[in-house]
Amino acid sequence: MQAPSESELLQLRLSAIRWEADGVQSFEFRDVADRALPGFLPGAHVDLHLPNGMSRSYSLCNDCAETDRYVVAVARDAKSRGGSIAMHDTLRVGQLLKVGRPRNHFPLDEEAAKSVLIAGGIGITPMWCMLQRLQALGRDWELFYAARGRQNAAFLRELRALSAQHPGRVHLHFDQEQGLFDLAPVLRALPAGAHVYCCGPLPMLEAFERLTADRPPAQVHLEYFQAKDAPAAAGGVQVELSRSKKVVTVAEGKTVLDAVLDAGIDVPYSCMEGICGSCEVVVLEGEPDHRDSVLSDQQKRSNKTMMLCCSGARSARLVLDL
Numbered sequence: 294m295q296a297p298s299e300s301e302l303l304q305l306r307l308s309a310i311r312w313e314a315d316g317v318q319s320f321e322f323r324d325v326a327d328r329a330l331p332g333f334l335p336g337a338h339v340d341l342h343l344p345n346g347m348s349r350s351y352s353l354c355n356d357c358a359e360t361d362r363y364v365v366a367v368a369r370d371a372k373s374r375g376g377s378i379a380m381h382d383t384l385r386v387g388q389l390l391k392v393g394r395p396r397n398h399f400p401l402d403e404e405a406a407k408s409v410l411i412a413g414g415i416g417i418t419p420m421w422c423m424l425q426r427l428q429a430l431g432r433d434w435e436l437f438y439a440a441r442g443r444q445n446a447a448f449l450r451e452l453r454a455l456s457a458q459h460p461g462r463v464h465l466h467f468d469q470e471q472g473l474f475d476l477a478p479v480l481r482a483l484p485a486g487a488h489v490y491c492c493g494p495l496p497m498l499e500a501f502e503r504l505t506a507d508r509p510p511a512q513v514h515l516e517y518f519q520a521k522d523a524p525a526a527a528g529g530v531q532v533e534l535s536r537s538k539k540v541v542t543v544a545e546g547k548t549v550l551d552a553v554l555d556a557g558i559d560v561p562y563s564c565m566e567g568i569c570g571s572c573e574v575v576v577l578e579g580e581p582d583h584r585d586s587v588l589s590d591q592q593k594r595s596n597k598t599m600m601l602c603c604s605g606a607r608s609a610r611l612v613l614d615l
Contacts, residue, residue: 301561302342302391303330305363310386313447314440317415318381319354319366322392329360335423336399336516339363340563340571342391344383348562349376350569352419352492352516353395354448357426363392366447368415374565393563398570398587399516401426405488407433411479411501413493414440419516420492421448424455439466439474439493480504490514495521510589517586520566524548525582525605532606534558534615535577543605550601558615560601567603574601579611 305322313319324330338352351365369381384390401408401423408427412420417438427434440446446465456463466474476497483489489512491501498515505513528545532552543552550572553560562572567585581599588598599613 302393304389305330305392307384307386307388307390308362310384313366314449315444316369317366317445317447318369319364319447320380320384321355322363322365322390323361325389327361330363331394332360333357333363333395334397335401335426336419337395337397337422338399338419338569339365339395340393340569341365341380342393343376343379344388344390345375345379347374347376347379349380350564350571352399352422354418354421355425356429357422358429363395366415366418368447393571396570399490399492399514401490402488402514403427403430403432405432405486405512407435407484407487409479409483409487409489410434410436411476411489411491411493411497412436412438413474413491413497414445415447416492416494416497416516416518417447418492420490421451423490428455435462435464437464437466437474437479439468439497442467442469476500476504483508486512488512488514492516492518495519510591517568520568520584520603521586522567522584522603524567524603525584527605529609530606531610533578533610533612535612537615548602549599549605549611553601553613553615560615562602565602567600570600572601573598575614577612577614580607581605581611582607 306325308323309321311319334357338350340348340350342348353363354366355364367377367380370377410420452463526546528543530543533540537558539556541552541556563569570587576596576599582605583593584603585600
């Protein structure tokens with residue numbers, strides 16, 4: 294896997310691993326020389342470059358006012374592509390890892406009159422960061438958090454403490470006790486000016502998109518942890534790399550990223566699913582077939598950029614700023 298240049302990466306030490314729930318652990322990273330880390334805002338994520346060569350993106354969940362550490366929480370998923378298993382089974386306190394600088398495709402609108410946060414499972418990670426920021430700002434907020442059971446709910450102790458301070462704002466739902474969580478009543482009750490955020494499993498996000506289709510797009514925010522569309526791999530597209538003076542043809546079963554890498558062009562990438570934004574590139578000509586979960590509908594319609602790892606082309610030819 295092609296990594297970003299060394300100047301773009303931080304060398305951090307894994308300083309603590311903490312049990313957060315059944316199958317969920319948090320991982321704390323600090324600078325090896327105890328220097329302040331680059332700042333971040335709620336919704337940001339970092340790319341962790343694991344010892345096995347994998348690179349995976351995880352949301353930062355600690356308070357963004359903290360400058361001395363990054364904390365991510367990871368659910369061990371035996372059906373994943375191996376990143377979460379490597380995190381849980383192979384990482385040890387004291388190890389050094391290369392970590393990308395924070396990037397944010399899921400920003401919090403700090404000026405909203407009210408923020409309603411909806412999380413499912415490990416989707417609580419960016420929401421916990423957002424909650425801490427909203428608390429610090431004294432903003433109006435409400436949280437709905439659904440998990441399979443109490444034993445699966447990360448940050449449950451902290452959320453219960455927050456609920457005791459602010460009765461009626463933290464709503465915990467456990468499917469094993471209450472049945473499947475129903476988004477519809479929550480979304481119907483939203484005040485007109487509220488901003489609503491959602492992060493969780495694919496069915497929750499698909500329902501969220503459907504149920505918020507009539508709300509102003511600027512007030513609706515969501516983040517995918519897994520791809521919602523299959524990558525474009527039909528092949529047959531010609532891709533001109535403007536700066537490199539090369540033309541490549543995408544073979545059937547390959548992605549544009551595959552073709553670019555096969556041509557010897559170094560480009561950053563990480564998730565390979567169109568959810569992290571690492572491989573975003575400027576489109577100079579042509580019409581992409583957008584398959585990512587990062588760009589907004591408006592950004593996709595503009596066709597100014599695309600994600601190489603999953604998106605293809607609706608036109609026979611693309612010209613990229615590479």
